[in-house]
Amino acid sequence: MAEVILRAYERRDAAGAVKIWNDITRTGNAFPGEIEYTAESINSLFQEQTRTVCALLDEQVAGFYILHPNNIGRCAHIANASYGVSHAVRGHGIGRRLVLHSLTTARECGFRGLQFNAVVASNTRAVTLYESCGFQRIGKIPGGYHTKSGGYEDIYIYFYNLVNENQNE
Template structure:
């Protein structure tokens, strides 16, 4: 595997980011979104986040993954962040997700968030859950049938949080 760096995204990354994001959406087993992004909607979506980063292979300059960071709520709960992570399918299980989460924690702190919370981690997403638990996130419980899978059946979701 090539060396991976995590860096703030730029406009030139939008096509690759949309491709990776859409791959996860179309798989229908992790993200709640059902609509894919075009370059136009993707550009607006990523620009609306507090922070977005990409995982870039240093030699090839290919984008292997990304994350978005944004408030989980407003007002008196505005100090709680939320994030989503996406890794290109042929780059999974190379620890890129863990690099993305670690950088996200740093950026959340820099943006003055106090907590990073995940509302809807699908219970069967064991690789993500292992990363979160290894990095000190605490599972808040289980919401039975909280996620509708692409094939129409329902899976449990597990909210997680960690101070940043």
């Protein structure tokens, strides 16, 4: 595989990023949203984030992450992130590079932790990745995800302490 380049999102990345986002949305086992984006609306979403970073492979968007506060006001020092990797290149370490890069970026932005609110239990690739990167599973919400087929599935809450990293062990 060619070298993967991580860099800040640019407007020209919208077409590639929206394809990845919408593929994940259509699959219905990871993102909470059900509405697909256009290149213009994904551009607006990505521009609103604290940081958006793309993974480029042969100058094409192969993945991305968005990073922003998990909440407002007195809780805005904890970040949240979403990741997307093209189906065509999954299993090649791009997701891991994005997650690790987002931890560094979150620290640089002054966040004290990174929290995931809704990791779908059957999304075993994400669960394995997050745990191998040092995230701690801090809770489970039974039936917290409404599946595409109409059922309900558990979701996990994960946290990574950016201030005291030895608490992530």
